[in-house]
Amino acid sequence: MCSNPFRESGREKGFGKENSKYINKMTMQALEEKKMRNKAITTILCSMLLLTAPVSAVSANEVTISVNGVTVDFPDVKPYVNDDGRTMVPLRFISEQLGAQVRWNESEQMALIQYRGKTIAIPIGQPKAYINGVTATIDTTAVRQDGRVLVPLQLISAVYGAKAGWDGETNRVTLQVIPEKTVIAKNNKYDKPPAMTIDPGKEYHATVRTNAGDFTIKLRPQDAPRTVNNFLFLARERFYDGIRFHRIIGDFMIQTGDPLGKGTGGPGYRFADELPVKIPYGPGVVAMANAGPDTNGSQFFICTGDAAKNLNSNPNYTIFGEVIGGMDVVKRIADTPVEAGPGGEISQPLLDTVIYEVRVEEQ
Incomplete structure (x- = not known):
C-alpha cells in the first residue's frame, strides 16, 4: 500500500x-x-472505427510515412487508407524503425512485439490486443496481406507513444518519437x-x-x-x-x-x-x-x-x-x-x- x-x-x-x-x-x-x-478491459485506442474493410475491398489510396523526419521504406506491401478511412501500416517496418522487435506466431496467427519491457500480442482479425497479458479491445482489426501484418496507425501511436500527424494533400503520415535518452x-x-x-x-x-x-x-x-x-x-x-x-x-x-x-x-x-x-x-x-x-x-x-x-x-x-x-x-x-x-x-x-x-x- x-x-x-x-x-x-x-x-x-x-x-x-x-x-x-x-x-x-x-x-x-x-x-x-x-x-x-x-x-476484461475495454480500451478504445484513440478514435478507431468498428471494423476494418476486407483486404480485397481496400482502397488503393496509398500513403507515405516518416518517423522523426526519415521516410520509411516499405519494399512490398505499402501503407494504405482503408474503406473506413483508417490508415493501415505494415507493422514490422514501423516497429523496427522505432527500436522494437517483431516476430510472427504462425500457429496463433498473431504478431508479437517486444518493446521497453512490454510484450504486445496482436491477433489477426480480432478486435483486441494483449499487453503483458492484459486484454485491450481495439475497433479496427489487424489484417495480413502478402505475408505482412498491417495494423491501424492509432495502435502504433498508442504502443510506441508516437505523435501522429497527417497531411491530406500529400497523403503523408508523420510520426514523432522523442528518444528516451533525451x-x-x-x-x-x-x-x-x-x-x-x-x-x-x-x-x-x-x-x-x-x-x-x-x-x-x-x-x-x-x-x-x-x-x-x-x-x-x-x-x-x-x-x-x-x-x-x-x-x-x-x-x-x-x-x-x-x-x-x-x-x-x-x-x-x-x-x-x-x-x-x-x-x-x-x-x-x-x-x-x-x-x-x-x-x-x-x-x-x-x-x-x-x-x-x-x-x-x-x-x-x-x-x-x-x-x-x-x-x-x-x-x-x-x-x-x-x-x-x-x-x-x-x-x-x-x-x-x-x-x-x-x-x-x-x-
Missing part, C-alpha cells in the same frame, strides 16, 4: 504517517475498481528553482499536446504564483517534452512530469507548497505531486474522477490549475490499461501517453 497517493517515489521516507489510513482506503477503492476492469537527460537538469518572472495579475493557459490528444489548463497564478511560475518555466524550457504519464488510477488521477518515468525524477530542485488550497479537489483540478511538505519539483497530477474529492479531507497538494478544454482526452488517458508496478500498486500504464509539447498562452 502507498502512503502518499501523489508521491515522488523513493522520496517519501517519513511522509504521510498521519494520512496513510485515509489515503490507503481511498486509493484501494479506486484500485479495486481498476482490477475489475482489467479482467528525456532521461533532463533529470536533475537545474540546481535551483526559477526566478519569479510571471505577473500574478495576468491569465495563463497551457495546452498540453500528447499522442492521445490535447487538453488545456487554465493556470491559477493568483492562488499559487510560485507553482505557476515553475510550471511555465519548465514548459518554456521544453522540459516536459517527451515525458509520459507514468502513474494512472482511473477514477482518481493521472500523474506525469518525471523524466525518468518512474516517479523518482525531477528538475533537480524543490520548492515550497502554496497552501491552503483555494478551490476543492475534483475532476479537472491540476495539482503538484510531492514527497512531503515543501518538496515540489516537476511532477504534477490531474484529478480524473470523484475519488479525487476525498483529498479535500487532507488538502496537502498545491493546486495550480484546472482543465478547461479536452477533459475527454484526460479521461481517455485515465482509461489506459495498467498493471502492478515495482511497489505492487496497480497503476503502471501498459500503453505510453507522452507529452510532446506544452504551449503557453499569456493574456
Whole structure:
C-alpha cells in the first residue's frame, strides 16, 4: 500500500504517517475498481472505427510515412487508407524503425512485439490486443496481406507513444518519437528553482499536446504564483517534452512530469507548497505531486474522477490549475490499461501517453 497517493517515489521516507489510513482506503477503492476492469478491459485506442474493410475491398489510396523526419521504406506491401478511412501500416517496418522487435506466431496467427519491457500480442482479425497479458479491445482489426501484418496507425501511436500527424494533400503520415535518452537527460537538469518572472495579475493557459490528444489548463497564478511560475518555466524550457504519464488510477488521477518515468525524477530542485488550497479537489483540478511538505519539483497530477474529492479531507497538494478544454482526452488517458508496478500498486500504464509539447498562452 502507498502512503502518499501523489508521491515522488523513493522520496517519501517519513511522509504521510498521519494520512496513510485515509489515503490507503481511498486509493484501494479506486484500485479495486481498476482490477475489475482489467479482467476484461475495454480500451478504445484513440478514435478507431468498428471494423476494418476486407483486404480485397481496400482502397488503393496509398500513403507515405516518416518517423522523426526519415521516410520509411516499405519494399512490398505499402501503407494504405482503408474503406473506413483508417490508415493501415505494415507493422514490422514501423516497429523496427522505432527500436522494437517483431516476430510472427504462425500457429496463433498473431504478431508479437517486444518493446521497453512490454510484450504486445496482436491477433489477426480480432478486435483486441494483449499487453503483458492484459486484454485491450481495439475497433479496427489487424489484417495480413502478402505475408505482412498491417495494423491501424492509432495502435502504433498508442504502443510506441508516437505523435501522429497527417497531411491530406500529400497523403503523408508523420510520426514523432522523442528518444528516451533525451528525456532521461533532463533529470536533475537545474540546481535551483526559477526566478519569479510571471505577473500574478495576468491569465495563463497551457495546452498540453500528447499522442492521445490535447487538453488545456487554465493556470491559477493568483492562488499559487510560485507553482505557476515553475510550471511555465519548465514548459518554456521544453522540459516536459517527451515525458509520459507514468502513474494512472482511473477514477482518481493521472500523474506525469518525471523524466525518468518512474516517479523518482525531477528538475533537480524543490520548492515550497502554496497552501491552503483555494478551490476543492475534483475532476479537472491540476495539482503538484510531492514527497512531503515543501518538496515540489516537476511532477504534477490531474484529478480524473470523484475519488479525487476525498483529498479535500487532507488538502496537502498545491493546486495550480484546472482543465478547461479536452477533459475527454484526460479521461481517455485515465482509461489506459495498467498493471502492478515495482511497489505492487496497480497503476503502471501498459500503453505510453507522452507529452510532446506544452504551449503557453499569456493574456
